[in-house]
Amino acid sequence: MTMLHVPGYPRIGVRRELKFALERHWRGEITEQALEETGRELRLRHWAQQRDAGMSFVTVGDFAFYDHVLEMIDLLGCAPARFGFRGDESPLSRQFAMARGTPAQPALEMTKWFDTNYHYLVPELSPDTAFTAGPERLLEQVGEARGAGHPVKAVLVGPLTFLWLSKMRGPDRRLELLETLLDAYRDVLGRLAEAGVAWVQMDEPVLALELTEAWRTALATAYRALHGSGPKMLLAGYFGALGENLSLACMLPVQGLHVDAVRAPQELLRAAQALPSDAVLSAGIIDGRNVWRADPDAVLAQLVPLRERLDQRLWLSTSCSLLHVPHDLGQETDLDPELRGWLSFARQKLDELRVLGRVLDAGESAEADALKAARSALAARRRSPRVCNERVRQRVAVLDAGADRRTSPYGARQAAQRARLELPCLPTTTIGSFPQTREIRAARADHRAGRLNQVYYRAYLQTEIARVIRLQESLGLDVLVHGEPERNDMVQYFGEQLDGVLITRHGWVQSYGSRCVNPPVIYGDVSRPAPMTVDWTTYAQGLTPRPVKGMLTGPVTILQWSFVRDDQPRTETCLQLALAIRDEALDLERAGIGIIQIDEPAFREGLPLARSHWDAYLDWAARCFRIAAGGVRDDTRIHTHMCYSEFNDILPAIAAMDADVITIETSRSHMELLNAFAEFHYPNGIGPGVYDVHAPRVPSVEEMTALLEKAVAVVSPGRLWVNPDCGLKTRTWPETRAALENMVYAAQVMRERLNAETGSASGIREAVMK
Ligand code: GLN
Ligand code: ZN
Numbered sequence: 001m002t003m004l005h006v007p008g009y010p011r012i013g014v015r016r017e018l019k020f021a022l023e024r025h026w027r028g029e030i031t032e033q034a035l036e037e038t039g040r041e042l043r044l045r046h047w048a049q050q051r052d053a054g055m056s057f058v059t060v061g062d063f064a065f066y067d068h069v070l071e072m073i074d075l076l077g078c079a080p081a082r083f084g085f086r087g088d089e090s091p092l093s094r095q096f097a098m099a100r101g102t103p104a105q106p107a108l109e110m111t112k113w114f115d116t117n118y119h120y121l122v123p124e125l126s127p128d129t130a131f132t133a134g135p136e137r138l139l140e141q142v143g144e145a146r147g148a149g150h151p152v153k154a155v156l157v158g159p160l161t162f163l164w165l166s167k168m169r170g171p172d173r174r175l176e177l178l179e180t181l182l183d184a185y186r187d188v189l190g191r192l193a194e195a196g197v198a199w200v201q202m203d204e205p206v207l208a209l210e211l212t213e214a215w216r217t218a219l220a221t222a223y224r225a226l227h228g229s230g231p232k233m234l235l236a237g238y239f240g241a242l243g244e245n246l247s248l249a250c251m252l253p254v255q256g257l258h259v260d261a262v263r264a265p266q267e268l269l270r271a272a273q274a275l276p277s278d279a280v281l282s283a284g285i286i287d288g289r290n291v292w293r294a295d296p297d298a299v300l301a302q303l304v305p306l307r308e309r310l311d312q313r314l315w316l317s318t319s320c321s322l323l324h325v326p327h328d329l330g331q332e333t334d335l336d337p338e339l340r341g342w343l344s345f346a347r348q349k350l351d352e353l354r355v356l357g358r359v360l361d362a363g364e365s366a367e368a369d370a371l372k373a374a375r376s377a378l379a380a381r382r383r384s385p386r387v388c389n390e391r392v393r394q395r396v397a398v399l400d401a402g403a404d405r406r407t408s409p410y411g412a413r414q415a416a417q418r419a420r421l422e423l424p425c426l427p428t429t430t431i432g433s434f435p436q437t438r439e440i441r442a443a444r445a446d447h448r449a450g451r452l453n454q455v456y457y458r459a460y461l462q463t464e465i466a467r468v469i470r471l472q473e474s475l476g477l478d479v480l481v482h483g484e485p486e487r488n489d490m491v492q493y494f495g496e497q498l499d500g501v502l503i504t505r506h507g508w509v510q511s512y513g514s515r516c517v518n519p520p521v522i523y524g525d526v527s528r529p530a531p532m533t534v535d536w537t538t539y540a541q542g543l544t545p546r547p548v549k550g551m552l553t554g555p556v557t558i559l560q561w562s563f564v565r566d567d568q569p570r571t572e573t574c575l576q577l578a579l580a581i582r583d584e585a586l587d588l589e590r591a592g593i594g595i596i597q598i599d600e601p602a603f604r605e606g607l608p609l610a611r612s613h614w615d616a617y618l619d620w621a622a623r624c625f626r627i628a629a630g631g632v633r634d635d636t637r638i639h640t641h642m643c644y645s646e647f648n649d650i651l652p653a654i655a656a657m658d659a660d661v662i663t664i665e666t667s668r669s670h671m672e673l674l675n676a677f678a679e680f681h682y683p684n685g686i687g688p689g690v691y692d693v694h695a696p697r698v699p700s701v702e703e704m705t706a707l708l709e710k711a712v713a714v715v716s717p718g719r720l721w722v723n724p725d726c727g728l729k730t731r732t733w734p735e736t737r738a739a740l741e742n743m744v745y746a747a748q749v750m751r752e753r754l755n756a757e758t759g760s761a762s763g764i765r766e767a768v769m770k
Contacts, residue, residue: 002307002314002357003280004055005153007201007236007258007288008062008321009046010346012510014328018042022065022514026100032092039065040144047150053350054357057153057199060145061138062321065092066099066513069120069165070108072157073098076184077132080108080124091137099513101695109167109669110512110694111646112605114205114239116289116324117519117561119512123166127173131180133187142195154192154231158202159185159222160215175218182225189230200231201258205320207237207245208260208609216248227253234258234282238320239289240609241267247274256280262287262319265302272309281310284319285356286349291325291507291521291563293344294352296374300359307360316353316360322346325563326507326518338384339502339523341377387567389500389525396575404626406658408634410684413660416635421547421594425754426708426722427478428747429687431641431663432490432551432597433727434468434483435736444488461485462539469543471737476744479595480548482540484729488518490553490599491561495520497532498580501562515730520562522573528580531587538591549639550588550596555581555624560602574624581628589632597639598629598659601726604642604650618653625657639663643689643726648676661685665725667692667699671710678714686715689725690746691739696731698738704746709753717754722747 012018021038024030047058064071074095079085083105085094099121101107109122138154145152157165159181163174192200202223206215223235232255241264242249249257250271257275261268261283271281283306285299306314328347332340344352355370364371381387406413443460446452452460468483487493495501501520508516533550541548555577564573585596603625608617629638640657643665647654654662666673666688674688690707691699711720722743728736 001056002316002360003312004316004353004357005057005282006050006055006059006318006322006350006353007203007238007284008059008155008323009050010322010325010327010510011042011046011063012327012508012516013042013045014331014506016508016516018065019514019516026096026514032090035065035092039063043141043144044148047145047148049347050350051150053347054354055350056151056315058145058150059155059201060141060152060197061155062323063141066095067119067121069113069123069157069162070095070099071137072162073121073123075134075138075156075188076162076181077134078123078125078129082124101692101697103697106692106697107695114208115605115607115609116239117509117511117517117602117605118323120165123162125163125166125168125174125177127168127176129177131177131184133184133191135188135191138188139191139195142192142197146196152197153199153201153234154197155201155203156185156188158204158206158235159226160219161204161206163218164206164209164215175214178218178222182222185226186229189226191230193230197231199234199256201234201236202226202254203236203238205237205239207235207242207249208240208263210243210611211245216245219245220248220252223252223254232256234280236282238263238284240264243610246270250274250276250279254279256282256315258282258284258317260319261285261302262289268302268306272306272314278313280313280315281306282315282317284317286316286318286344286352287566288318288320288322288349289324290566291343291345292566293342293348293374293377295378296352296356296359296371299356303356303360314360316357318349318353322349324509325349326504326509328506331506332504335504336502338380338386339521342381342523343521345507382567384524387524387565389527392500392525392527392576392579395579396572399575399579399627404623404630406630406632406634406638410658410660413634413637414685416633417594417637417660420635421637423478423547424751425717426720426747426751428722428744429477429479429549429663430472430481430723430740431693431725431727432481432484432549432599433487433729434471434481434485435731435733436485436729437733440464440485441488444486461536465536465540466543469540469548472740473544473546475737475740477740478546480540480544480546481551482536482548484551484727486536490727491558492518492520494532494553494558495522495562497528497530498526498577499529500524500526500576517561520558522559522562522564524565526573526576526580528583532584534584534587534591537588537593541593547595548593550585550593552581552584552588552596552598552628554598554600554603554640555628556606556621557600557602560606571620571624574620575627578624578627582631585629585638586631589636594635595637595639596629596632597641597663598625599641600625600657601641601643603654603657604647607650614650618650618656622653622656625659629657629659637661639687641726647673651676651680651682655680655682655684659684661687661721663687663689663721663723665689667707667725671707674711674714685719685721687721687723688715690722690743691724693724693726693728693731696735698735699742701742701746701749704743705749708746708750712750712754722750
């Protein structure tokens with residue numbers, strides 16, 4: 001029988017049970033024990049789903065209460081010393097301290113997991129980090145699975161990927177830690193073998209990167225050193241082609257290799273040829289990153305020759321962990337049946353694997369009905385008139401070559417913008433959202449469920465907007481926002497209003513910790529039937545003489561945070577989105593809005609993993625942004641916002657976006673990023689985030705002034721803005737008020753210092769004009 005498995009399974013629960021349990025625990029409503037119990041229930045349920053669908057093993061070790069890299073930090077005993085753990089804390093309290101920060105210590109940095117929208121916590125290492133294996137929790141889970149009668153495949157983040165994802169302050173000496181790290185891995189592997197685990201999957205998504213020779217050598221060293229210390233090893237590469245690393249991976253002393261056959265179908269045969277004659281090839285043939293039902297004929301055409309060559313050494317799997325897709329299409333009871341037939345979520349993907357396995361084992365007749373259903377759904381999708389909109393295609397086809405250019409260069413625009421709107425030096429602003437209280441969420445839910453009619457809902461949101469405007473005025477912020485109370489999510493909100501895009505009801509995917517997103521599904525040509533934000537923005541502007549910033553999500557981010565159609569190039573879909581956002585920006589401008597922020601937090605995560613493909617992506621992504629922003633007049637100020645990533649290596653592309661102001665995440669890295677902007681001579685305005693909005697702590701005035709000091713040392717004050725790292729929607733009101741009050745005060749302190757330095761008001765004017 002063909003062996004079937006998945007690299008990982010969604011852990012948040014089909015009804016987001018883990019999210020709600022976590023949040024209740026953080027609010028002090030349930031004990032840690034109760035939270036652990038929820039975790040256990042979810043694991044058991046998810047393993048049962050895997051077994052019921054015919055998986056040969058259940059995957060153990062993919063569960064995490066907050067993040068699987070954080071679980072690894074705990075497993076390897078390398079929590080940063082700054083947290084001062086004594087060793088008698090519970091593992092969960094330790095993890096939550098690192099994930100969320102403590103009154104004394106900021107949280108670990110958080111960043112994107114490869115090219116996904118999942119965030120992991122960055123391990124902090126130093127040259128003298130010691131690792132101590134602590135596999136007890138993992139072994140407990142192995143015990144749970146075995147107790148439930150399941151064969152187990154354990155999964156660990158592999159040592160190279162762990163090191164690669166880690167951060168070391170100062171010179172990069174991470175690889176020097178490899179040897180001691182491997183000792184800890186060997187301990188863990190030994191204990192897994194003792195517990196009777198037959199297979200362990202070593203996740204090494206770094207294999208999809210173009211690694212330097214040092215890292216490739218380290219990879220070989222690592223797996224030679226781990227050889228023989230535990231269960232059989234399945235080395236798992238995913239998220240892209242292994243490229244040059246493929247032959248290296250095939251030579252390592254492991255018992256199997258997992259290949260992402262969705263992103264790199266060409267590598268299946270190469271791997272089959274290069275692997276030793278007793279090694280397993282796990283073909284990740286069902287897409288773990290997207291929601292489309294697979295074409296069984298195309299997949300079988302690839303698998304049949306492999307099966308002939310490898311026989312039982314061919315395993316079937318999804319391309320990567322199913323963490324990145326929603327849990328169960330079965331929940332989508334009110335989804336349009338036509339569209340529903342085109343889709344497949346985690347549970348359905350297990351079934352797809354089962355069907356493929358059966359066909360390989362027993363021929364097509366064994367699954368005739370399932371194959372027929374899949375074929376007819378695919379044929380329907382190809383033919384459907386809902387996919388194609390001629391008007392949109394036409395508009396993209398005849399797009400003017402200059403459509404991505406503002407009328408004048410930055411300097412001239414800045415002068416026009418200053419003439420239109422006088423702002424103080426170091427203007428203060430926020431990134432857009434204000435606290436999304438339980439009340440707001442309840443109102444939105446009531447409205448959606450038809451319990452709150454349109455008139456009341458609107459009035460409610462207007463009251464909320466008015467409150468946010470009054471608060472910002474009283475705090476003394478310079479550029480206001482309406483607070484985004486009408487938005488559940490910055491991408492979904494637009495997805496709901498665009499044609500060609502579908503919103504599911506329970507299609508939740510974990511983003512970080514307890515936070516989940518419900519990515520829209522772009523299934524057809526995209527267009528904007530009506531303005532999407534103008535009403536709320538102009539309402540807010542009507543309440544105040546201060547400028548209100550319009551808030552849009554950029555085309556690259558909408559693309560990146562959606563499930564994108566797989567029947568046309570991503571660039572084409574992105575251009576369609578760009579035109580829709582461009583029209584919205586123009587409508588805002590027409591309605592008198594002078595500052596428009598087009599958020600692109602996902603700009604960087606769209607980068608292909610292989611560096612050699614970066615330029616092509618950056619080119620079209622920056623162009624799409626410019627098309628979205630390029631329609632407005634010179635005196636309309638375009639902001640953009642990016643967060644949670646490293647930007648150092650894409651600064652030219654960020655500059656090429658040509659936004660008038662960029663606000664970026666910098667506080668967790670203590671303004672390190674800003675040095676890169678300074679060295680690069682980033683030409684336009686910058687608002688480096690002066691406080692971390694993802695941690696429940698109020699930053700002090702001193703802390704923020706210190707960051708601003710660093711900022712003015714490298715960016716001329718005339719181009720500097722003062723703002724938090726990101727939107728405030730996850731914060732509470734008291735935190736928000738206190739933090740913004742301190743922020744405005746810090747800006748004031750800084751202005752006074754600058755004033756004192758330059759010695760006179762005219763001095764500061766000169767500084768500002770720089
Ligand atoms: N404008 C959005 C907000 O403030 C930006 C969110 C983000 O960058 N992720 O919520
Ligand atoms: Zn952000």
